[in-house]
Amino acid sequence: MAWFNRKDKGIQTPTSDKKDLPEGLWYKSPSGKILHTRELQQNAYVCPDDNYHVRIGSKEYFEILFDNDEFEELDAEMSSANPLEFQDTKPYPKRIEASQKKTGLKDAVRTGVGKVNGHDLVVSCMDFSFIGGSMGSVVGEKIARGIEYSLKNNIPFMMISKSGGARMMEAGLSLMQMAKTSAKLAQLSEAKIPYISLMTDPTTGGVTASYAMLGDFNIAEPNALIGFAGPRVIRETIGKDLPKGFQRSEFLLEHGFLDFIVDRRELKSKIASLLSMLGF
Structure with missing residues (x-):
């Protein structure tokens, strides 16, 4: 049984000949299925077996929405300062710098102008990877x-x-952004220009309490967490168990907070149809 025992305990393959497995080559869905990332990308980052919508950022949403991924980015170089001179375990400017280096983003939102099936559209998209998509x-x-x-x-x-x-x-200063964006959206409404708000997982806090819920059309992806405070905080505050699916897209749709839920694979066609019906 010599073949069963390893005689030479040294490295069999020279280090120079070893190949690293590319990071992110495979994705494991919540149901346990292993998917190649290329397959996931071709399916708009939706797991085909359980319809799970993987969290994605502005880069992926722009690829999905804009024709040929062609768009003009507005204010691409705008970056946060430290007006309050916030100091914690890590100075705020250092945290911004670290997040920019890690994500390749300047801050937690990007704005692009392009065409969606031939219709002009301005899209501002948040990135959760940048300090939790926090609103500054x-x-x-x-x-x-x-x-x-x-x-x-x-x-x-x-x-x-x-x-x-x-x-x-x-x-x-962060809380003031709720008032500023809401005031701008009021001007948009007065000008009779449509505003479509898409809520994805998660949409919480001051974002939900301001521009996210002010759309002419409030829509969401399936099973997205949407609310002001998290379920745990609410449960501890009221001392009661919450209804099944509380603060998920389907629950909000049932209770009249959303106009419809859209599968990400149908997002582009749905938005284009909506713009066409509105005469834009």
């Missing part, structure tokens, strides 16, 4: 400028929300 001054300002672009050019505006809420490092 830059996020509010970039969204406000995106709305201004829609106003000046008579182009519908779409917001894709994915956030843990207001950015604590900017305190009151």
Whole structure:
């Protein structure tokens, strides 16, 4: 049984000949199925076996929505400062710098202008990978400028929300973004320019309490967590068990908070049809 025992305990393959498995080559769905990332990408990042919508960022949403992934990015270089001189275990500017390096993003939102099946559309999309998609001054300002672009050019505006809420490092300045973006959306409404709000998993805190819920059309992806405070906090506050599926898209649709739920694979065609019906 010599073949069963390893005689030489040294490295059999020279280090120079070893190959690293590319990171992110495979994805394991919640149901346990292993998918190749290329298959997942071709399916709009939706697991085909259980319809699970994988969390994605602005890069992927722009690829899905804009024709040929062609768009103009607005205010691409805008970055957060430290107006309150916030200091914690890690200084705020250092945290911003680390997040920019890790994600390749300047902040938690990007705004693009392009065409969706031939229809002009301004899209602001949040990135949860950047400090939990938290809403700070830059996020509010970039969204406000995106709305201004829609106003000046008579182009519908779409917001894709994915956030843990207001950015604590900017305190009151972060909360002020709720009022600023809401005021801009009121101007958009007065100008009769459509605003479509897409809520994805998760959409919480000050984002939900402001622009995410102010759409002419409030829509969401399947099974997305949407609410102000999290279920655990609410449960502990009221001392009662919450209904099944509480704060999920389907629950909100049933109770009149959403207009419809859209599968990400149908998102582009649904938005294009909506814009066409609205005469844009």
